[in-house]
Amino acid sequence: MARHLFGLTPADVTFSQSGTSVVLEPGASGTAWDARVGGTQITDLTDLDGNPIIEVTSDTYSTIAFYGPDGITNLYLDFGFAGGRTLMQATDLGASITDLQTNKLDISADLRSGGTITGDLAVSGRLSGPVGPYGVIAPSRNTPAWRPALISHQFQSGHGWTAQGAASSNLNNTAAFVRGTQCASITTDTAGGSANLRKFGNPTMDLTDKAIRLICRADDVSKIGHLNFFVGNSSLANNFKWRLWEISATTQLGSNNEWVTLTFGWSSLNSASGSYSISSTGVPSTTSGFTDFQVQAIGTTGNAYTLDVQAVEVIDATTTTFPNGVISIVFDDGADSIFNYARPAMDSYGFQGTNYVIVSNLGTTGVMTSAQNKVLQDFSGWEVGLHSYDGTVHNNRYTAYTAAQVDDDIRLGKQWLVQNGFRGESIAYPGGEYQKTTDGVGIDSIANRYFSTGRTILFQSGYPTETFPAGMPMRVRAVSSISSTQVGANNPTSLVAAGGLLDKCQLNGGWLILTFHKITTGAATVSTECSQADFQMIMAAIASRGIPVVPVADVNRLYS
Numbered sequence: 001m002a003r004h005l006f007g008l009t010p011a012d013v014t015f016s017q018s019g020t021s022v023v024l025e026p027g028a029s030g031t032a033w034d035a036r037v038g039g040t041q042i043t044d045l046t047d048l049d050g051n052p053i054i055e056v057t058s059d060t061y062s063t064i065a066f067y068g069p070d071g072i073t074n075l076y077l078d079f080g081f082a083g084g085r086t087l088m089q090a091t092d093l094g095a096s097i098t099d100l101q102t103n104k105l106d107i108s109a110d111l112r113s114g115g116t117i118t119g120d121l122a123v124s125g126r127l128s129g130p131v132g133p134y135g136v137i138a139p140s141r142n143t144p145a146w147r148p149a150l151i152s153h154q155f156q157s158g159h160g161w162t163a164q165g166a167a168s169s170n171l172n173n174t175a176a177f178v179r180g181t182q183c184a185s186i187t188t189d190t191a192g193g194s195a196n197l198r199k200f201g202n203p204t205m206d207l208t209d210k211a212i213r214l215i216c217r218a219d220d221v222s223k224i225g226h227l228n229f230f231v232g233n234s235s236l237a238n239n240f241k242w243r244l245w246e247i248s249a250t251t252q253l254g255s256n257n258e259w260v261t262l263t264f265g266w267s268s269l270n271s272a273s274g275s276y277s278i279s280s281t282g283v284p285s286t287t288s289g290f291t292d293f294q295v296q297a298i299g300t301t302g303n304a305y306t307l308d309v310q311a312v313e314v315i316d317a318t319t320t321t322f323p324n325g326v327i328s329i330v331f332d333d334g335a336d337s338i339f340n341y342a343r344p345a346m347d348s349y350g351f352q353g354t355n356y357v358i359v360s361n362l363g364t365t366g367v368m369t370s371a372q373n374k375v376l377q378d379f380s381g382w383e384v385g386l387h388s389y390d391g392t393v394h395n396n397r398y399t400a401y402t403a404a405q406v407d408d409d410i411r412l413g414k415q416w417l418v419q420n421g422f423r424g425e426s427i428a429y430p431g432g433e434y435q436k437t438t439d440g441v442g443i444d445s446i447a448n449r450y451f452s453t454g455r456t457i458l459f460q461s462g463y464p465t466e467t468f469p470a471g472m473p474m475r476v477r478a479v480s481s482i483s484s485t486q487v488g489a490n491n492p493t494s495l496v497a498a499g500g501l502l503d504k505c506q507l508n509g510g511w512l513i514l515t516f517h518k519i520t521t522g523a524a525t526v527s528t529e530c531s532q533a534d535f536q537m538i539m540a541a542i543a544s545r546g547i548p549v550v551p552v553a554d555v556n557r558l559y560s
Contacts, residue, residue: 003046004073004090007064012088014058014079024062029055030079032068036087039076044069064088147469149213149313151205153293155184159199166195166297167304176308178215178259187306188299192225197309198294200235206288207231209319209509211265211467214244214295215311220256223303228296229264236292238274240284253458253475255435255442259310263471265317267325267510282504317509318468321558325505326468327542328513328552330354330455330478332387332428334361339372341519341532345539347380351549356387356428356455358394359416370420377422383551385424386451389413394430403441407449414450425452425553426476428515432457434475444474453552457481457515459490465501468511468555476552478513481527484534492534496541506545511555514538 006012014028031054032042043054046067056077058064068075073093076085153159155171163169167189177183186195212231218224224245232239242264245253254260266287272278277285297307329346331338334357346353355368355376363369376382388394389412398406410427417424427447434444434456447454453473457480459465466477479501482490494500495514505512516535517528524531542549550558 003067003070005092006066006068006075006088006090008048009091012064012091013062014064015062016081025079026058026060026062028062028079029057030077031055033076033078033085036076036085042069042072042075147213147315149311149315150210151314153199153312154179155309155311156180156182159184161197161199164196164198165193166197167193169195169197173308176217178310183308183310185306185308186295186297188297188304190299190302190304192298192301195297195307196294197296197307198236198292200292202291202293204288205231205290205314207266207290207314208287209317210287210314211263211317211510212242213311213313213315213471214262214264214309215259215313216262216295216307216309217254217257217259218297218308219306220303221254221305223299223305224297225300225303226296226298227307228270228298230294230296231290231292232274232276233289233291234274236294238276239272239292239294240269240276240278241271241273242268243270253472261471263315263467265467265510266508267504267512268465269504269508280499281507282499283507319509322468322509322511322548324545324547325509326511326555327502327505327547327549328354328478328511328555329516329549330356330428330513330552331516332356333358333517334368334373334387335518336366336368336372337519338516339368339376341521342516342535343376343380345532345536346549349539349543349549351539351542352381352383352551352554353549354383354385354424354426354551354553356385356426358387358391359389359413360391374421381551383424383426383553384417384422385426385428385552386410386413386417387428388430389416397431397433398429398437398443399433399435401437402439403437403446406437406441406443407446410447410450423553425556426455427451427453428455432480448474453556455513455515455552465505466511466513468509470511473556476513478515480515482514482516482534482538483524483527483530485524485527485529492530492538496538502538502541502545502547506547512547513552 014025015022016025032045033039034042045053047053048065056064056066073090075088077088078085157172161184163171163186166186168187170185172182173185174182184197186197188195212229214229226243227245229242229244230236230239244262266284269278269284293312295309299305331353334355338355355373357373361367373384377384389409393409434454436442444454453476455476455478458477459479470476479490482492484492489501496502501512516530519532519535520529521532
């Protein structure tokens with residue numbers, strides 16, 4: 001702080017009263033105080049040259065001028081006159097106010113230009129205003145709205161479903177629910193037997209161009225051997241069966257006691273029994289005349305689990321939008337072979353893909369540049385989405401990091417996309433792992449702050465691919481690692497053969513997402529490689545079936 005100037009104006013003079021006149025009093029001495037009456041005398045004063053003084057003395061012209069103590073702007077002077085002490089205010093406050101305004105502008109400019117905070121920042125309440133150069137990064141929210149149910153069983157009181165084969169059941173479980181006030185629960189035995197939740201004799205249902213939506217949860221997903229769903233008639237003497245749950249511990253559709261929404265349609269049908277059959281091209285013998293529903297739970301060997309079921313619903317499968325189904329061709333890691341070999345093959349058919357990039361790897365050996373990705377987007381209509389921002393984080397997987405670290409990586413990745421003019425609205429989780437961070441936060445919930453769709457690698461032969469729209473947009477299922485080194489539905493020959501995934505998609509509808517990594521000019525040697533010849537074969541097979549190829553984000557945008 002600094003001393004303020006007192007006096008030195010025409011009004012700051014010493015004078016006395018003589019009758020009705022005033023008389024100047026040069027050389028008058030007085031004391032300074034901090035109050036008009038009483039108080040404490042102030043002796044920390046200086047003259048105009050900075051010399052210490054303890055009293056104030058007017059000059060030969062009766063003018064008063066001195067500096068007060070640091071930071072003091074008001075003083076009371078006592079010259080012994082009859083009127084008592086007189087209030088004086090610092091006369092340099094105008095200049096101080098000007099300095100303050102200038103400093104305020106400087107501070108504002110500093111705040112606008114950013115800065116660095118070292119250590120933790122504690123904030124009470126919510127932060128508001130822009131965050132980073134582009135403000136808060138959020139998805140465009142082109143995820144389809146919730147599809148209304150055409151038929152809905154919600155397991156409220158009087159639902160009419162029964163349990164069969166369960167070690168125990170609670171058909172009116174008021175302790176666990178996500179709709180209404182209750183759900184239905186069944187528990188498997190430990191011998192691999194099936195626990196069934198069923199309702200027979202429903203009004204006859206036509207499920208042509210329809211899909212099933214099942215809302216459920218398991219208390220321990222590691223103990224799920226199978227989770228199946230049946231439709232049929234004659235007490236399921238005739239039935240179709242879907243197998244719904246992935247077995248691998250790292251590719252579960254949900255976590256313990258987490259409610260999940262599973263959607264599945266005719267393109268992912270697993271088997272038929274009784275008078276029902278599935279043709280060599282994957283077409284069911286009928287899609288109508290059903291009266292029976294059944295949910296079936298089976299535990300792993302020696303283990304039991306409890307399944308809570310909240311809803312079984314029939315929804316429209318939107319074949320009016322994609323009557324031949326829809327395919328998204330997606331690529332992870334951004335290898336330059338995608339640009340060199342996949343892009344030309346897809347361009348010849350007018351197909352657009354989705355390329356998920358690792359930002360820190362762009363332009364390194366064997367990886368596309370940012371400019372090449374712009375060519376994909378701006379001239380071939382591709383979507384450029386995020387795989388991760390940092391290559392090391394990608395290699396370690398998000399499940400190896402805290403929620404804050406995962407948020408940083410995804411946020412920086414989305415910010416990079418925005419800053420560089422990319423319109424991608426989907427993320428592909430590194431290694432397909434979307435489960436939880438080291439401190440227990442769902443990775444898909446973090447990603448949903450920045451993207452509308454999160455792609456997994458949830459797929460096994462005979463299990464459902466994706467529906468349109470996806471039941472869980474942040475856990476979209478995809479066929480991973482299409483390669484001749486694979487055995488099963490993701491082998492290129494199996495993929496294009498009669499009854500393969502292309503046929504099922506074309507003839508039964510649904511959303512088939514095909515995941516590639518590198519395209520090789522020779523034969524594939526690892527599961528992340530697909531030969532150029534196999535890739536071209538797949539593109540030709542898709543084109544011959546008339547299945548549209550649409551980037552992931554655009555599939556959601558085209559929802560109707």
